[in-house]
Amino acid sequence: MAILAGAALLLTGCASSAYPAFDREPTVADELPSDASFLDDGQFDDFDLDSLRFVADHGDVSLYIVRSLDGTACLYVAAEQDSGIACGGVGTISMQTPAGNFELGPAPIAEKDGWTRLSEDVRVLGE
Numbered sequence: 001m002a003i004l005a006g007a008a009l010l011l012t013g014c015a016s017s018a019y020p021a022f023d024r025e026p027t028v029a030d031e032l033p034s035d036a037s038f039l040d041d042g043q044f045d046d047f048d049l050d051s052l053r054f055v056a057d058h059g060d061v062s063l064y065i066v067r068s069l070d071g072t073a074c075l076y077v078a079a080e081q082d083s084g085i086a087c088g089g090v091g092t093i094s095m096q097t098p099a100g101n102f103e104l105g106p107a108p109i110a111e112k113d114g115w116t117r118l119s120e121d122v123r124v125l126g127e
Helices: 002-017 037-041
Strands: 047-058 061-068 073-078 084-087 093-097 100-104 115-117 122-125
Touching: 047 122, 061 100, 073 093, 073 100, 084 093
Parallel strands: none
Antiparallel strands: 047 061, 061 073, 073 084, 093 100, 100 122, 115 122
16 A cells, blocks of 8 residues: 555656646745636636646736646736637647747757747747
8 A cells, every 4th residue: 555655656757747836835936817807707717726827928928837637738928908718638738929939848948940938848849
């Protein structure tokens, strides 16, 4: 029984370390932007807002990662207009927005021609 518990703990540790921001305690920077007026539309009903973590700024855009209620890692692009969330299963999640083209992937996100890393797990096309 102890072996199974240890294996489960090890697997849990590996899964969360793919996105290091989830492993740290939340800070003031991790709070949902106060101008997220679209929250009234219920767009965040399927997300664990306690898991929201700020990962980078890109111009006037703030980038966060958040877990869906089923545990999937998601990229939240908070822009003055056209904010959005993209979620995926295994591998890299791509999101095209008027503010830029972004990708979220397990850390460390790989180098890719034409892309600039903004954090351990997020990159942007260009720059």
